[in-house]
Structures are given as structure tokens and as C-alpha cells.
Amino acid sequence: MNDERLKNVNLVEAINMALNYSMSHDDSIVMLGEDIGKNGGVFRATDGLQDKFGCARIMDTPLAETSIAGAAVGMAVAGLKPIAEIQFMGFIYATLEHIICHAARMRNRTRGRLTCPMVLRAPYGGGIHAPEHHSESTEALFAHIPGLRVIIPSSPARAYGLLLAAIENPDPVIFLEPKRLYRSEVHEVNDNGQPLPLDRCFTLREGEELTLISWGACIKECLAVVDQMNAESGSHDRIELIDLASIKPIDFATISDSIKKTGRCVIVHEAAKTCGVGAEIAAYIAEHLMAYCKSPVKRVTGFDTVMPYFRNEQHYLISELDIKAAINTSLNASF
Amino acid sequence: MRYFKLPDLGEGLIEAEIVEWHVKAGDQVATDQLMLAVETAKAIVEIPSPQMGIIEHTFGEIGDTVHIGEPLVEYQGENDSVSVVGNLSAQPLADKAPEAVVDRFTVGVKASSIAAIQVSPSVRGLAGRLGVDVGQVKGTGEGGRISSDDIEKAAKMNQSHGNSEKLTGVRKSMAKVMVKSHQQVVPVTLFADVPLAREPSDMTVTVAKAIAFACAKEPALNVWFDGDKLSRRLLNFVDLGIAVDTEQGLFVPVLRQVQERSEDDLKAGLAALKDAVIKRNIPPAELNGATIILSNYGSLNPYCRYGTPVVVPPMVAIVGIGAIYSIKDGEKILPISLTFDHRCVTGGEASRFIGYIAEQLN
Amino acid sequence: MMPHNSYISNSSLTVPLQYISSQGEPLTELGGKNELPDFVNDKALLLQAYRWMSLTRAFDQKAVALQRTGIIGTYPSSLGQEAISVACGMALEKDDVFVPYYRDHGSQLVRGHLIEHLLLYWGGDERGSAFGPASDMPICVPIATQASHAVGIASALKIQQKRQAVLCTLGDGASSKGDFLEALNLAGSWHLPVVFVINNNQWAISVPRHIQSGAPTLAQKASAAAIPNLQVDGNDFIAMYEVLTEALQRARQRKGPMVIEAISYRLSDHTTADDASRYREQDEVDKAWKNEPIKRLQNYIFQRGFWDKNAEGCLQDDCQTQIEKSVMAYQRIEAEQPEAMFDHMYQSWPDVMDDQVVECGEKYKRNFLTPEYQYSGLK
Numbered sequence A: 001m002n003d004e005r006l007k008n009v010n011l012v013e014a015i016n017m018a019l020n021y022s023m024s025h026d027d028s029i030v031m032l033g034e035d036i037g038k039n040g041g042v043f044r045a046t047d048g049l050q051d052k053f054g055c056a057r058i059m060d061t062p063l064a065e066t067s068i069a070g071a072a073v074g075m076a077v078a079g080l081k082p083i084a085e086i087q088f089m090g091f092i093y094a095t096l097e098h099i100i101c102h103a104a105r106m107r108n109r110t111r112g113r114l115t116c117p118m119v120l121r122a123p124y125g126g127g128i129h130a131p132e133h134h135s136e137s138t139e140a141l142f143a144h145i146p147g148l149r150v151i152i153p154s155s156p157a158r159a160y161g162l163l164l165a166a167i168e169n170p171d172p173v174i175f176l177e178p179k180r181l182y183r184s185e186v187h188e189v190n191d192n193g194q195p196l197p198l199d200r201c202f203t204l205r206e207g208e209e210l211t212l213i214s215w216g217a218c219i220k221e222c223l224a225v226v227d228q229m230n231a232e233s234g235s236h237d238r239i240e241l242i243d244l245a246s247i248k249p250i251d252f253a254t255i256s257d258s259i260k261k262t263g264r265c266v267i268v269h270e271a272a273k274t275c276g277v278g279a280e281i282a283a284y285i286a287e288h289l290m291a292y293c294k295s296p297v298k299r300v301t302g303f304d305t306v307m308p309y310f311r312n313e314q315h316y317l318i319s320e321l322d323i324k325a326a327i328n329t330s331l332n333a334s335f
Numbered sequence B: 001m002r003y004f005k006l007p008d009l010g011e012g013l014i015e016a017e018i019v020e021w022h023v024k025a026g027d028q029v030a031t032d033q034l035m036l037a038v039e040t041a042k043a044i045v046e047i048p049s050p051q052m053g054i055i056e057h058t059f060g061e062i063g064d065t066v067h068i069g070e071p072l073v074e075y076q077g078e079n080d081s082v083s084v085v086g087n088l089s090a091q092p093l094a095d096k097a098p099e100a101v102v103d104r105f106t107v108g109v110k111a112s113s114i115a116a117i118q119v120s121p122s123v124r125g126l127a128g129r130l131g132v133d134v135g136q137v138k139g140t141g142e143g144g145r146i147s148s149d150d151i152e153k154a155a156k157m158n159q160s161h162g163n164s165e166k167l168t169g170v171r172k173s174m175a176k177v178m179v180k181s182h183q184q185v186v187p188v189t190l191f192a193d194v195p196l197a198r199e200p201s202d203m204t205v206t207v208a209k210a211i212a213f214a215c216a217k218e219p220a221l222n223v224w225f226d227g228d229k230l231s232r233r234l235l236n237f238v239d240l241g242i243a244v245d246t247e248q249g250l251f252v253p254v255l256r257q258v259q260e261r262s263e264d265d266l267k268a269g270l271a272a273l274k275d276a277v278i279k280r281n282i283p284p285a286e287l288n289g290a291t292i293i294l295s296n297y298g299s300l301n302p303y304c305r306y307g308t309p310v311v312v313p314p315m316v317a318i319v320g321i322g323a324i325y326s327i328k329d330g331e332k333i334l335p336i337s338l339t340f341d342h343r344c345v346t347g348g349e350a351s352r353f354i355g356y357i358a359e360q361l362n
Numbered sequence C: 001m002m003p004h005n006s007y008i009s010n011s012s013l014t015v016p017l018q019y020i021s022s023q024g025e026p027l028t029e030l031g032g033k034n035e036l037p038d039f040v041n042d043k044a045l046l047l048q049a050y051r052w053m054s055l056t057r058a059f060d061q062k063a064v065a066l067q068r069t070g071i072i073g074t075y076p077s078s079l080g081q082e083a084i085s086v087a088c089g090m091a092l093e094k095d096d097v098f099v100p101y102y103r104d105h106g107s108q109l110v111r112g113h114l115i116e117h118l119l120l121y122w123g124g125d126e127r128g129s130a131f132g133p134a135s136d137m138p139i140c141v142p143i144a145t146q147a148s149h150a151v152g153i154a155s156a157l158k159i160q161q162k163r164q165a166v167l168c169t170l171g172d173g174a175s176s177k178g179d180f181l182e183a184l185n186l187a188g189s190w191h192l193p194v195v196f197v198i199n200n201n202q203w204a205i206s207v208p209r210h211i212q213s214g215a216p217t218l219a220q221k222a223s224a225a226a227i228p229n230l231q232v233d234g235n236d237f238i239a240m241y242e243v244l245t246e247a248l249q250r251a252r253q254r255k256g257p258m259v260i261e262a263i264s265y266r267l268s269d270h271t272t273a274d275d276a277s278r279y280r281e282q283d284e285v286d287k288a289w290k291n292e293p294i295k296r297l298q299n300y301i302f303q304r305g306f307w308d309k310n311a312e313g314c315l316q317d318d319c320q321t322q323i324e325k326s327v328m329a330y331q332r333i334e335a336e337q338p339e340a341m342f343d344h345m346y347q348s349w350p351d352v353m354d355d356q357v358v359e360c361g362e363k364y365k366r367n368f369l370t371p372e373y374q375y376s377g378l379k
Helices: A013-026 A049-053 A067-079 A091-105 A137-142 A156-168 A218-232 A252-262 A279-286 A310-315 A320-332 B121-130 B148-161 B169-184 B203-217 B263-279 B347-361 C043-068 C082-091 C105-110 C113-123 C126-130 C146-160 C176-190 C219-225 C237-252 C280-290 C294-303 C309-332 C338-342 C351-368
Strands: A005-011 A029-033 A058-060 A081-085 A119-124 A149-151 A174-176 A187-190 A202-205 A208-213 A239-243 A246-248 A265-272 A298-302 B002-003 B014-021 B034-039 B045-048 B053-059 B064-069 B072-074 B187-196 B224-228 B229-232 B241-242 B292-295 B317-321 B334-342 C097-099 C166-171 C194-200 C231-234 C259-263
Touching: A005 A013, A013 A029, A013 A049, A013 A156, A013 A174, A013 A187, A013 B148, A013 C309, A013 C338, A029 A067, A067 A081, A067 A091, A091 A119, A137 A149, A137 A174, A137 A246, A137 A279, A149 A156, A156 A174, A156 A187, A174 A239, A202 A218, A202 B263, A208 A252, A208 A320, A208 C219, A218 A239, A218 A265, A218 A320, A218 C237, A239 A252, A252 A279, A265 A279, A265 B347, A279 A298, A279 C082, A298 A320, A310 C176, A310 C338, A310 C351, A320 B121, A320 C351, B034 B072, B121 B148, B148 B187, B187 B347, B187 C237, B203 B292, B203 B317, B203 B347, B224 C194, B334 B347, C043 C082, C043 C105, C043 C294, C043 C309, C082 C105, C082 C194, C097 C146, C105 C113, C113 C126, C113 C309, C146 C166, C146 C176, C146 C194, C166 C237, C176 C194, C176 C219, C194 C237, C219 C231, C219 C259, C231 C237, C237 C294
Parallel strands: A029 A058, A029 A081, A081 A119, A119 A174, A149 A174, A208 A239, A208 A265, A265 A298, B241 B292, B292 B317, C097 C166, C166 C194, C194 C259, C231 C259
Antiparallel strands: A005 A187, A149 A246, A202 A239, B002 B072, B014 B034, B014 B064, B034 B045, B053 B072, B187 B334, B224 B229, B317 B334
């Protein structure tokens, strides 16, 4: 292993690394978005890339999300591998027509003659004291659409590996980056171009009494709670923590194995409760794993409200105490 | 933020002159701590730090004119604001580059050794109400699934025959060890009545020394035997496992290097081990690695003489001693039961072994 | 008098309308053709405009300082664009409908918003959008979507046979969005009483005007919808006010929509979280300062004898006093209760989801009412 490739990076730097690696090795990869060129992206995800790869491959677009998505569809169909950046998930809705009507269906409606290997990246989630509309978590919208893949990384290493995989993947991938984690931690990542598998979960901690499933920025609070509870528990680690990572398709095999072992499940997501992705997991458990459950599935989610504007956002965002309370309830509950 | 720039101080003025610095590079500042004083056309204004941090660099000397928007202070450790919206800095500032945290994860999940119990929620509920532990119930359904009938049968059984108690701790491990032994070992027990020259003060310790002597003379009984690979390791030291009976069950702490220790030393060592067992703070290491075991079941009951103690692999022998009894002429006899694993030890070796023990005791 | 033929001619062939120079001198004195409009003799009007512009700038700079010290959140400064927003505010009649984007602080002040309520909004509290003229739209963050709303409102006014007009503001970046082009199309097709003002401050975050569009002017995008359009020097209050009053008058008279491209310059960063030095040169900004609107109008009213140093001093003091009072008033406003997030999702929160309100209260207790919780930094 080449040690020079080991770098200590935060999540947004890992994204930059993955973009840099993939663009260095495949000329058909291009990027388009607002402020991604000279400015390097409003979160610096594309810092330095235009200098390295030029304006023809890193394109600053006019302010127009609909055509960013539409142009990306066209580029992908014509043989490029476009990575389109939408500045915030709050502005992604203008892309829905192209993503749903075209990107997700191109392969299907042409019976494979045409495909759409594009990636749509956007920072997502709240907790950074942002203006209105800048804290969205509506991954469920995309997860519902057949033909799409939806990926949400939760660490620098996973962001690196998953983004490489998303770019290589021949299907359209929505890649949502939890902005609250962009600079929260630094991990060692090997810039070796190794992709991680898409459509698999990641087990972050093993445990025997309860399966905690989450994704995105909530993983940070989940890890803190799980590490604390497992340290206190003595003879064995109690809580197993799974990072869903692939929101669509969901790796139910891993979830299944885990719940057969533990018999209890708590799902945590920042997004609103009704029809959130947690509901899909809970439904699967009800359909296939009821016999292994020692207590009902519990969901810890956002309320069915708009996330409060930042002065009151802490009353919506999920805290460590909220997660811990749900875990304790589940551990003590029975049928 | 990395750079703090001169904010507008009001009054429509666009510049100010630096009058005094209260901080310098390297200083740690708190939020709102006054950093410098500037003079505008009208007044001297104190400028506070907008954040906690360590000053990397200050810009401008006393007497310099600074315009609105020009940098005054650079903070350590922070990149530029990195966002056109919001506040991304979740970390408190460190005084050096943030250390990399280890990120451990595996793809998918590891298969578990814990057997999954299948029982539907309603049946679980029933079990709860009837006081039945589902972990104790054998399911008769497909794949071992537990049905409500199973629960009801178990409840009846509990009522008529008392609750089933799950084995834990040393009882649980004893059950497992004995099964394994039974499956592998080919046991033969030799019984001997050994006359004692005198009754020792501590039977266990005296026999321990005798066993060590016998092991030196007949090493075939002091080995570790690998039944799969059919190999044996002749050991040149005697770590003697001593069976200790407690409320929780059977413990077998190990007296190390018996061959070179005095009886007094062994007595003290044995007392310490027993104490640790009773206090339940014996380290797991002290229960491992025995080369041969001594079980003094005679010390518990004056009528017990002979037994067929169980050999625990990878050992090949276990010495059991019963209660001392007297014969007509007053001679004291110690009954010894030696079980050996006939896969690895011959009758002759075992017989001679007992002989050497007897020699020491006589 | 605004040249009428610029209504329908291709605005790329004309020079942006301007009456006073960067130094505040009437162009007629410098050989220009355009006679200044009559209202320049209305001292009260000019002083009112000048006061609003000064207050806007003072507020704006205070808001930036408040963000720097953590009292409000991310804030988009309007530095250098005060003439546009104040002219809009003053040209609107009370019952007209104002549809802003997010850089119209001057217009909002003229429309009657209190400074403490603007601070409430930028300080992260939804109640900030609950005040001001009853029919005005709130600040709009998703770019250019307000253009479609403006068209809808204008349609309603027409259907209801009201005589008011709609004024919609947007930036140069917004002019690239589908919403804007679709709104123009609809406004032209339905002949609606709406005036669009494009604040072309040359920058959409880091994207400069020449990348935003290949068209020589942004105003001419309206030509495709047969909407009269023109460019104006956005830093010339006199030009802006004339154009806006006439455009809105025209709309009220049901003579149709109009697009005004106000040429200006964004003297500040995009927001307080942006760092424009990453993508533009300081001497470009320094040059732009020479055209800034407040100095220009100040020079003009000085020359006309309407203003003097004394008055200027008093005005600056008044502005500061007013702002300080407002900041204190803002800081006295306590945050809403946690359950407030459920108050206005529907007219009344559905019973079947009451468990969430209960949960919200429990969450609050769990996180903020424990003995361990000592953090007093949250308001």
C-alpha cells in the first residue's frame, strides 16, 4: 500500500478527493453546477478542480437548476458521465421533472438502448444555522422513484468510496451530502480509487441487544450514544449501529441478519416522520422479521412540520438524549 | 471564520486608524473579548472577537488605516468560512490541526453465533403473561418456531415441576466442557488404596507434591494431547488444576510450577487462589493452562472413597482422592482414583504413575 | 422625461437611462440630452429618498456587524444598491403588492417594516415574515420563484378588477431561471399589471454577469414576450424613481407589464458567509465604489442647496439612534415556544397527529430542562 495516498481529510475534502481521482482517470467525467468553478463550490467541494481539469470539464452554469438537471440528462445519454451539483437540497425540486421523468426512466423506456449514468450531488440536512430552505431532508422523495439510486454517506472514508462507486455506476444516482458533517471530523482516507459497494449497509458498531439504524448527520449522535452505552455495559456490547448509506435500494439482508441477532430495532432520521424512509424499514421488519422481534420497532424522526427557522431548530433536530431515550424504551419494552 | 475583517462601526465611515492592540499572534481569545481599539473620525471604538479562537496573525500596526472589510485578525485552524450560508464550524477550535479519528466499519453485518429465537409478538406476549422464559422453550414449529402451544405446555410444566432455570456462569461452562470431554476422551479409571505414612496437615498440598514427583518420573500423564492431529506435547513443568467447590459451581484454579515450590509456598498459593475464587475476583488467566488436575472430593464427605473423575482435554489425566479411612490395625489409607485418556496413555504408564504417588505418600 | 421609444425598442441599442453622473452632476450640464424630471425640484421628496437610502445603508452595515458577532445569522448585504430598493419602495403605492427577493431591505423599510422585525427574520425567527403590509409577499429564497407568484397576484388583481399593480424584484442570476422566463411569457400573454425590476449587481455569488447570459442586456429577455423593457443606471435615484413611477402608473392604468434592468454593483460579499475576494479583484470593487448611489445623491442635493454638513451630521446620528433602539428591541423579543412549529402548518393542527406535539414537549423537557443543561447561549 502506498502511504503517500493516506490523507487526513474531513468529509467535504474526501468528496473533493473522490472527484479529483475519478476525473483524473476518466475523461468522460464532467461536472456542472453553480459556483463550482473559480469559487470551488460554496462548500469548497470542487476546490481546485477547475484549475486542474479546465473550464470545459468543470462548468459554471447560469443560475438554473432545471436546465442543470436537464443538461446532465442529455450529457449522460450522449456518452459523458456528468456530475451535476445542486447548491442545496432546498433547490433540488426544480430538477424533479428531469430526474423523475427522464433520468430514472431512460434505460427502461428505451429497453436499454439509451442509459443515463449521471450523478446529482447536493448538500442536505440542517443544523448549520442556515437561511430558510437550506436545511432540507427530503431523501424520501427520491427513494420513492423507481430507477434511481439514493446514497447518503456519513464519514469521510465512506463519502470517498461511495462517491467513486456512484460515479462509476451506470444508473442515475442521487448523492446527498450531510452538510452538518462536512467539516465535523477528520479521518484517514486512502486515496486509492477503491469504491465501496453501493446497495450495502455498513455496520459501525457490533452489539447484541438492539439494532440502531440511521444515516447521514444523525450517525454522529448515534455513534456518541452507542459508544457511551457500550462502554457502560460491561460484559458485552449492547447496541449494534448500522449506517444505512444506501437509501435506495435498501440492504435488507444486513438489516435482517442484525435483527435476527438482537430482536430490537430503533430507526433514527432527521427527515419528517410520515412516509420517511424509516417507515419503509419498519414495514419490512413487520413483514419479514416479526417473529424475531422482542419489542416493537421504534422510529426517532423529525416532526411533520417544516424544520423551524434556525432560532428554534434545536427543538426539531434529533439529540443524543432523544436517541438514548428511544433505545432505553425499546430495551425495556416487550409485546 | 478564518479572517475577521473590520466591520462597519456605524456613522457611514469607511475606515479607521488602529490605536492599540490588546492581543497578539498566539493569544487565545474568548468570544467578545476586546482585541483592538480603532479611531474613527468621531470616536475610539473597541472591537471584540466574534468567536473563540487562537490568533494566528494580526494585520496592521498602530497608526495604520484599515478600511471596512479589510482583515484585522486571522484565526488558527479555521479555513475560510466555506459556505455562503450558515455556520459550518461544529468543532471548537484546536490549537493544532485536528487529529484524525479512527473510522471503523464493516460492509454488511457479521453472522452471529447467537441462535435466533423465532416467536411472534403475540406469543411473546402470552409468554410474558404466563411467566415463561421463551429462551427456555423448545419450539415445535417449522425452523424451531415457538407456538402458543409450546408456551402453554411450558407454563404447565413450570406449574407442576417448578420453573426451569437457565444455567449461567461456571455451571454453564461446566456443562459445555463435560460434553466436549465425553465426545472426545476414551477414559479408563484405575483405583488404588494407598497407605499413608502419616496423615498430612494439608492433604491437597502433599498430594500435589506427590503428583509433581510422579509426573517427573512418568511424564506420559503430564501432556497436552491434540486428538485431531494425534500429537502430544510432553511438558516439563506441572501446572496443577485444583478443583474447588463453591455455591456457584466448580472452579479449577491452577497452581503454577508445583514441581519447584515448597509445601508452605503451595499452601499459601492455594489459599490465595481459593480466596480469590470465593471473592469472585479471580482473573480468567488463573483458570487456564493446567497440565493435570487434582480433585479432592474426599475432603467434602468422609464416606466418599472412589470416583471416576472426568479428563478435560487437552490434558490426559485427572487424579481424584477420597476420604482417608483406617483399617483394622489403625493404618491410614488414602483411596486414589486416576482417570486417564487411553488414546494417549497406557495402563502401564498410569499404573506406574500411581505407584510413584504412593511412594511419596508412604 | 423618459424616452418613450425605449419602451418597445430593443434595449441593447440604447444606453442605460441616467440623469446624474457618478459625482452627482446633472448630465444635461455635461452635454447630455435628457432633461431632468420635474420632481427633482421637490426638495421634500429628494430628502426623503436620501434619508431612506442612508438609513438603509446604516441598517445594512449594522446587520453585517450583528452577524459578525453572532447575534443574527447569515445576512445578504445590499451595500451599493440602495437607490434601487428605495426607489421601488417610494414608487409603490400603499395598496400595491410588493414581491421581493432577499436583498430588498431598503424597500421593506420604506414599506413600513420595522428594523427589529427585519432582524427577527435574519435572526432565524419566522415571525419576521408576519409583519409589514398585509398583501406583500415575504422574502423569497428559492431564486426567481417569486416571479411566477408575482404573475399570479397580478392576475388576481386583474380578475378582481382592482386598480393596484405588482412590483417584483429579482437579481441578475434569477434572470436565468425558467421561472422568470415563464413568468414573462405569461405576463405578456395575459397583459398583466406587473413590473419586474432586475437588480443587475453584476454577480450571482461567484458567477459574473458575462457567464450568466450571452445576451447583451438582461432586459431584452422581455422582448421575446413582447414586454416593453429598458436598462436604467440603478445607482441614479432620479432615473430609477422616474422609471418606476411611470412603469407602475402604466400598469395601474392596465397598459401592461414592464421589465426594468437596474445596472448596479454588489459592493459587498454575496452574504456574510461568502468571501468575494476568492473570485473577484479588489480594484474592480474600488472602481465600482466611485459610482455608488448615496454619494451621488448627496452631492446633487448639496449642489441644489437642499442639504448641508449639519443636516448630514444630524441624519447620521438619527440613523444610529434609531438602529440602536431597534437592536435593543429585537434582543428583547424572546424565542417562540418549541410547540410553535406546529401552529401554522395547517389552519389547525390535525388531532390525529397530536402525539407529535406531546412528543415535542417531552423532547424539550428531556433536552433543556435537565439539571445538567447549563448552556445559556441559546435564545
